Amino acid sequence: MVLLLATAVTTPGPAQAGPASDPGPDRADRAGRPAVAARVPVLSAALVYASALEPYARYQPPRRCRPRSRPGVLLLAEVLVARGGGQGPIGRSCSGAASSEHHEARAFDWMLDVRDPAQEALATQFLAEVLAPDHLGNPHALARRMGIMYVIWDDTIWSAYHGFVPRPYLSSSCRTRRRCSPTLRHRDHVHVSLTRRAARGLTSWYLEQPALPVQTFPPDATPTP
Numbered sequence: 074m075v076l077l078l079a080t081a082v083t084t085p086g087p088a089q090a091g092p093a094s095d096p097g098p099d100r101a102d103r104a105g106r107p108a109v110a111a112r113v114p115v116l117s118a119a120l121v122y123a124s125a126l127e128p129y130a131r132y133q134p135p136r137r138c139r140p141r142s143r144p145g146v147l148l149l150a151e152v153l154v155a156r157g158g159g160q161g162p163i164g165r166s167c168s169g170a171a172s173s174e175h176h177e178a179r180a181f182d183w184m185l186d187v188r189d190p191a192q193e194a195l196a197t198q199f200l201a202e203v204l205a206p207d208h209l210g211n212p213h214a215l216a217r218r219m220g221i222m223y224v225i226w227d228d229t230i231w232s233a234y235h236g237f238v239p240r241p242y243l244s245s246s247c248r249t250r251r252r253c254s255p256t257l258r259h260r261d262h263v264h265v266s267l268t269r270r271a272a273r274g275l276t277s278w279y280l281e282q283p284a285l286p287v288q289t290f291p292p293d294a295t296p297t298p
Contacts, residue, residue: 116152116202124277127217130233130268138176140164145274146267150181157195159184161262179272183263187227196226196263204237213237218278220271225264
């Protein structure tokens with residue numbers, strides 16, 4: 074599945090595997106103002122990128138608290154929440170030591186409930202997409218281009234530094250799963266941690282988003298039929 078979502082990305086994009094659909098002629102709102110062209114981020118392994126595929130990310134432990142969200146993680150959050158579920162935290166309070174990528178605002182919690190079949194399917198689809206090979210057969214291509222360091226969901230972790238092989242996950246705050254809350258087991262959200270470059274939007278998925286125009290209008294405008 075290819076997800077298109079209007080947002081403001083200003084970098085050049087890669088060539089698509091097929092021709093882009095014609096967005097149609099520009100329209101004006103009722104006040105006669107023209108529609109505004111916006112960039113459209115695409116979450117798909119089917120794109121052909123100009124830059125080389127990034128290597129698997131190494132683990133980058135948090136160093137100090139920087140709770141201000143960066144453009145890369147904000148774009149990823151926007152893309153995922155557009156599919157469904159809810160937006161959880163990105164940054165975290167600076168009280169105490171920096172022990173999570175949330176303290177550096179390079180982690181995102183996508184609020185999905187594993188007990189809801191529709192939401193569980195969204196998480197499964199996301200993992201299948203980012204871990205799929207590209208058109209050249211390179212494994213885990215989208216996850217590498219997005220700078221994903223690891224994903225935790227439903228007692229399982231997929232980490233770049235272990236080749237994205239799924240492994241059992243148990244929070245250090247829990248002795249056993251039975252005594253662990255749904256949140257600490259990541260059964261009520263998908264946790265995605267990014268590298269520092271990815272959080273700043275400096276890996277190829279963020280830098281090479283295709284410039285497909287869409288029709289948007291000012292908030293106070295109503296498009297003509």
